[in-house]
Amino acid sequence: MKKSLKLLSLMVLGLMLLNTACRSEESEFIEAPQNESLDASSRVADLLQRTAQNDGSDDNILDNANCLDIELPVTVNVNGLDITIDSEEDLELIEDIFDEFDDDIDELEFFFPITIVLPDFTEVTISNFDELEDLAEDCLGENEEDDDIECADIQYPIEASIFDTNNELIGTLSIEDDKELYLFIEDLDDTQIVTIGFPISVTLSDGTVVEASNLDDLEEILEDADDDCDEDDDYDYDDDDCENCNTELLTDVLTSCDDWYVDKLERNDMDLDDEYTGFFFNFTVEGDIEVTDGIDTFQGSWMSEGSGNNIVVTINIPDLPDFNDEWVLHEIEQEGDDNEVDLRIGDDRLRYESDCQ
Numbered sequence: 001m002k003k004s005l006k007l008l009s010l011m012v013l014g015l016m017l018l019n020t021a022c023r024s025e026e027s028e029f030i031e032a033p034q035n036e037s038l039d040a041s042s043r044v045a046d047l048l049q050r051t052a053q054n055d056g057s058d059d060n061i062l063d064n065a066n067c068l069d070i071e072l073p074v075t076v077n078v079n080g081l082d083i084t085i086d087s088e089e090d091l092e093l094i095e096d097i098f099d100e101f102d103d104d105i106d107e108l109e110f111f112f113p114i115t116i117v118l119p120d121f122t123e124v125t126i127s128n129f130d131e132l133e134d135l136a137e138d139c140l141g142e143n144e145e146d147d148d149i150e151c152a153d154i155q156y157p158i159e160a161s162i163f164d165t166n167n168e169l170i171g172t173l174s175i176e177d178d179k180e181l182y183l184f185i186e187d188l189d190d191t192q193i194v195t196i197g198f199p200i201s202v203t204l205s206d207g208t209v210v211e212a213s214n215l216d217d218l219e220e221i222l223e224d225a226d227d228d229c230d231e232d233d234d235y236d237y238d239d240d241d242c243e244n245c246n247t248e249l250l251t252d253v254l255t256s257c258d259d260w261y262v263d264k265l266e267r268n269d270m271d272l273d274d275e276y277t278g279f280f281f282n283f284t285v286e287g288d289i290e291v292t293d294g295i296d297t298f299q300g301s302w303m304s305e306g307s308g309n310n311i312v313v314t315i316n317i318p319d320l321p322d323f324n325d326e327w328v329l330h331e332i333e334q335e336g337d338d339n340e341v342d343l344r345i346g347d348d349r350l351r352y353e354s355d356c357q
Contacts, residue, residue, distance in 0.1 A: 054120070054121050081097060121182060160175060268348070269347070
């Protein structure tokens with residue numbers, strides 16, 4: 001009997017110790033370190049939600065509204081042509097049609113109804129252009145400071161563990177995209193304790209990938225990324241065609257081809273390209289330009305500096321002053337043996353073409 005009581009006492013003691021250990025592990029989960037527990041009202045939660053917020057500026061060529069997205073696919077009429085846009089890449093089709101002629105009026109019309117996606121990912125179906133304009137009026141104007149952080153992208157998936165102190169249920173969640181992250185943070189409340197699985201990788205606007213090991217790191221990364229790049233919140237659809245340009249690429253293109261000719265030259269609202277029919281331009285790596293028209297030869301110089309959409313090309317041909325200026329490189333286009341280098345200053349344009357491979 002005494003042995004039985006002794007054995008029973010040991011069992012009870014063991015169960016008490018096991019229960020204490022389990023409650024201790026649960027307590028450790030609840031009392032997670034501050035930099036691992038995501039508070040709904042914290043600064044880092046706000047930054048995360050603003051990074052995940054739907055960016056409506058990518059399709060401004062469609063709607064001229066920084067806070068609205070048109071749900072794809074959508075069919076539109078562009079300068080009399082019906083085209084279906086299935087992806088963001090297809091938006092270039094619209095730009096190509098707009099760019100085809102410089103002196104026409106560009107028009108785009110929707111085939112309604114269409115679906116609009118708001119910053120919080122709410123979807124609204126509209127049936128006419130007036131309704132689209134009404135929604136667009138709620139957006140901020142061109143290049144005005146807005147809430148969304150476009151200079152950083154979270155890499156998914158993100159794993160989250162959730163403890164609800166009301167019903168003591170523990171759950172895990174895999175967040176797969178911006179919409180899920182935005183809505184997850186939107187639904188957080190003070191009764192929940194959330195821990196995020198680290199590390200988390202963030203891609204910056206220049207393509208750099210940085211890694212956060214905790215919420216403090218993540219907050220610092222997103223703080224630094226806020227307004228750290230040109231978010232392209234304007235309606236000028238063709239002002240960012242040289243994002244991947246550099247001076248080395250420009251030099252290689254210009255010097256690898258011979259006999260560049262003037263496809264477009266407009267200065268002070270005057271079209272001058274016809275005046276230079278039969279003129280051929282040859283560029284050297286050393287920065288020299290030689291121009292021939294079949295009779296005369298003209299010598300000059302060129303240089304470039306900068307990167308991306310901010311490359312300045314300086315041309316100086318003393319005997320051909322129409323070309324002399326500090327031009328901004330607008331676009332380099334290479335398709336087969338058709339090569340174009342497009343330079344601009346405000347409304348002035350200079351476009352060279354060459355038929356070399």
